[in-house]
Amino acid sequence: MIITRKKDRKELLENVRRYKSFFLLGCSECATLCGTGGQEQLDELKGLLESEGRAVAGAFVAKTGCQVLGTKVELKRFKEELGKTDCVIVLSCGAGTQSAVEIFEDKAVYPSNDSMFLGNMTRLQMFDERCSLCGECILDKTGGICPVTACPKGILNGPCGGTKDGHCEVSAEIPCAWVRIYERMEKIGRLEDFKAGTLAAKNWSASVKPRKLTARGVPEKPQASRGGREEKK
Amino acid sequence: MSFQEALNSGKFIVTAEVGPPKGTDIETLRHDIELLKGKVDALNVTDNQSAVMRICSLAICKIVMEHGAEPILQMTCRDRNRIGLQSDLLGADVLGIRNVLCMTGDHVLAGDHKGAKPVYDLESVQLLGAVDSLNNGKDMSGNDLRGGTHFFQGAVVTPEANPLAPQLAKFEKKIRAGARFFQTQAIYDIEKFKDFMEFARKFPVKVLAGFVILKSAGMANFLNKNVPGIRVPEDLIEELKAAGKEKALETGMDIAARHIRRLRDEKICDGIHIMAIGMEDKVPVIMQKAGLL
Ligand code: SF4
Ligand code: SF4
Numbered sequence A: 001m002i003i004t005r006k007k008d009r010k011e012l013l014e015n016v017r018r019y020k021s022f023f024l025l026g027c028s029e030c031a032t033l034c035g036t037g038g039q040e041q042l043d044e045l046k047g048l049l050e051s052e053g054r055a056v057a058g059a060f061v062a063k064t065g066c067q068v069l070g071t072k073v074e075l076k077r078f079k080e081e082l083g084k085t086d087c088v089i090v091l092s093c094g095a096g097t098q099s100a101v102e103i104f105e106d107k108a109v110y111p112s113n114d115s116m117f118l119g120n121m122t123r124l125q126m127f128d129e130r131c132s133l134c135g136e137c138i139l140d141k142t143g144g145i146c147p148v149t150a151c152p153k154g155i156l157n158g159p160c161g162g163t164k165d166g167h168c169e170v171s172a173e174i175p176c177a178w179v180r181i182y183e184r185m186e187k188i189g190r191l192e193d194f195k196a197g198t199l200a201a202k203n204w205s206a207s208v209k210p211r212k213l214t215a216r217g218v219p220e221k222p223q224a225s226r227g228g229r230e231e232k233k
Numbered sequence B: 001m002s003f004q005e006a007l008n009s010g011k012f013i014v015t016a017e018v019g020p021p022k023g024t025d026i027e028t029l030r031h032d033i034e035l036l037k038g039k040v041d042a043l044n045v046t047d048n049q050s051a052v053m054r055i056c057s058l059a060i061c062k063i064v065m066e067h068g069a070e071p072i073l074q075m076t077c078r079d080r081n082r083i084g085l086q087s088d089l090l091g092a093d094v095l096g097i098r099n100v101l102c103m104t105g106d107h108v109l110a111g112d113h114k115g116a117k118p119v120y121d122l123e124s125v126q127l128l129g130a131v132d133s134l135n136n137g138k139d140m141s142g143n144d145l146r147g148g149t150h151f152f153q154g155a156v157v158t159p160e161a162n163p164l165a166p167q168l169a170k171f172e173k174k175i176r177a178g179a180r181f182f183q184t185q186a187i188y189d190i191e192k193f194k195d196f197m198e199f200a201r202k203f204p205v206k207v208l209a210g211f212v213i214l215k216s217a218g219m220a221n222f223l224n225k226n227v228p229g230i231r232v233p234e235d236l237i238e239e240l241k242a243a244g245k246e247k248a249l250e251t252g253m254d255i256a257a258r259h260i261r262r263l264r265d266e267k268i269c270d271g272i273h274i275m276a277i278g279m280e281d282k283v284p285v286i287m288q289k290a291g292l293l
Helices: A009-015 A039-051 A068-083 A094-103 A177-187 A191-196 B003-009 B027-036 B057-066 B082-094 B124-135 B165-176 B190-200 B217-226 B234-265 B282-289
Strands: A002-006 A021-027 A055-062 A087-090 A108-111 A113-123 A126-129 B013-018 B042-045 B071-076 B099-103 B152-157 B181-186 B206-212 B271-275
Touching (some): A009 A039, A021 A039, A055 A068, A087 A094, A177 B165, A191 B165, B013 B206, B027 B057, B027 B282, B042 B057, B057 B071, B057 B082, B071 B082, B082 B124, B124 B152, B152 B165, B181 B190, B181 B271, B190 B234, B206 B234, B217 B234, B234 B271
Parallel strands (some): A021 A087, A087 A108, B013 B042, B042 B071, B071 B099, B152 B181, B206 B271
Antiparallel strands (some): A002 A113
């Protein structure tokens, strides 16, 4: 899911200082699980704005904020409230915020959160990043652990000289990705693959922004490009 | 005799290093180069060491050559993408630089521009592959070059890494990618280093043992605590402690000389890489003590 963090409230109030009447839009998916865009956070922000003497015309937790069409349909019943609003504050991720920008062509839209990464939830409201959406997955080559993400240097062929007792040079709180990969490949009996194979430099053209995909009726991606694949010598 | 020829001659090799300064005043650096030239076989020039911004390694390699010494261009993948790296390699070649040491490089967070975007488009193994390819007249995309490069390429290895097995696997990958010589992270436990060398001797590569000059017990403890892959054994720390404040550096140099003699006399490895870190003037003293001058 997309991990978000609340922006500093002072900063948010400063950003929207010129507006008088607000509509608050949350999201029932990731932002709710992150505690940044559920009903509770909407109520909280409403209270804050009202305590500052601003009006909150309406508030709604969308089902899936990044789904533009669905959100637009859901918002139809708030026509009256939205009519009184001069600013929409979106309590979800940057994608949800930009759905609102598309829906409200002539209204100011402000983000209430910082969007951070694609994360796994390990425990309640605890997240870590395991995939950085590089566009050409190499988990098949690395025992299922992603070095592009788990190693701060994105090294593809084994640990750097910075490993210290299995931890990363960047922080003792990060286990070295390559020690983990090595140990896992050993456990699943694939160590020989790791030793024998050298991964070529990744093909970053697979993640040139902005990316777009039409999944409807499209066949599988043809021939994978060479990057991040085993080098033949 | 070039560094490569010296390594192949079977003679015990000595390399040292100079760190480009932060700023354009290179008087001290020139002085250090003068002091070391003719004594060591080659001089490593570090590449924005510890991710601290300084003069680029390439320019200082050229300065080293002007003084009549042979440089080893250290190249990290932290600050340049594959276009920048290959382009600098071509540039290094036409300047006459022949030795290149390929490294991934300390993370930006270790340095003095923590907000910089770390590049790491390639890493050490892939950079070695790129050098090999340029040597063979092609760039990384397979395009023909009008004139290939002439590099003697090396890499680094950490014999004291914990855990060791993944590090050794990477060492093998570096060799497959074209590394012809290695300079190791500093080693102090020679018995343990012998085990590593027994493994390394299976491959057709030259190995120079790394050594950081110890100037006090405090410094040894600092290395143990803060530098990954360095382990100064307790008995050496005791020896430095027993020497007292006045004599500690002298003892540190004696330890260095003793190690070098042993590495050479027992033919444990092909040479030594002395990292003086600001004590460049001590390198000739150590070499003399070790009977190398
Ligand atoms: S290799 Fe790419 S797609 Fe696969 S987990 Fe890593 S970042 Fe994600
Ligand atoms: S210590 Fe491990 S995780 Fe950290 S940068 Fe080096 S290889 Fe990557």
